[in-house]
Amino acid sequence: MQNKIRTNNSDLEPRSGIWLALSDLYLDTELSDNDFKYIAKKIQESPYDIEEVKHINRYELYPLLYPNLLSIFGIWSGFDKEELAASITDRLSRKSWINNLYTNILYVLLHRKYFHTHFAHIEKYLSKPHHAVH
Numbered sequence: 001m002q003n004k005i006r007t008n009n010s011d012l013e014p015r016s017g018i019w020l021a022l023s024d025l026y027l028d029t030e031l032s033d034n035d036f037k038y039i040a041k042k043i044q045e046s047p048y049d050i051e052e053v054k055h056i057n058r059y060e061l062y063p064l065l066y067p068n069l070l071s072i073f074g075i076w077s078g079f080d081k082e083e084l085a086a087s088i089t090d091r092l093s094r095k096s097w098i099n100n101l102y103t104n105i106l107y108v109l110l111h112r113k114y115f116h117t118h119f120a121h122i123e124k125y126l127s128k129p130h131h132a133v134h
Contacts, residue, residue, distance in 0.1 A: 012085070012089070014046050014047055014048070015056070016081060016084070016085040017042060017045075017046060018042060018043070018046050018048060018053060018056055019056070019060065019061060019081075019084055019085060019088060020042075020079065020081045020084060021038065021039045021042035021043070022039065022053070022056070022057050022061050023061060023065060023078070023079040023084060024038070024039060024078070025039075025057070025115070025118050026061070026065035026066070026068045026069055026074075026075075026079075027068070027074070027075060027076050027077075027078065027079075028068060028071065028073075028074030028075060028076040029076045031118070031121075033121075036118075036121040036122050036124070036125055037125045039122050039125075040122050040123075040124075040125035040126050041125075043122070043126065044126060044127065050119070050122075050123060050126065054115075054119060057115065058107060058115075059100075059103075060088050060091075060092065061088070062103060062107055062111070063091060063095075063099065063100075063103045064084075064087055064088060064091060065079075066103075066106060066107075066110075066111065069110075069111065069114070070110075
């Protein structure tokens with residue numbers, strides 16, 4: 001897995017597909033087995049392995065979408081792919097170490113177990129080991 005976040009044009013389309021699939025984890029709904037199967041399928045269709053997908057979730061999606069997990073009236077119908085991609089790429093272009101520190105603390109304190117459980121469900125549906133294309 002690469003620790004460097006890749007946001008070049010050739011990586012944007014597959015990455016935005018992963019962003020959209022993983023955004024389901026942030027909806028104000030109870031996820032079903034079909035939801036986990038869908039996310040697993042999108043991961044397998046992508047050039048990313050599961051560890052890189054977890055990294056994408058934690059460092060690219062979580063900083064923008066975690067408030068939906070905390071909201072009583074959160075978004076439940078889904079996120080718009082173009083708006084999501086624009087918000088993430090904008091944030092990545094201007095992120096700071098203090099924001100990263102704050103987000104990491106929130107992740108560990110509030111949602112690490114939540115995502116560990118959800119990724120365990122997703123991994124059940126990954127049919128074979130998947131290696132990233134770098």
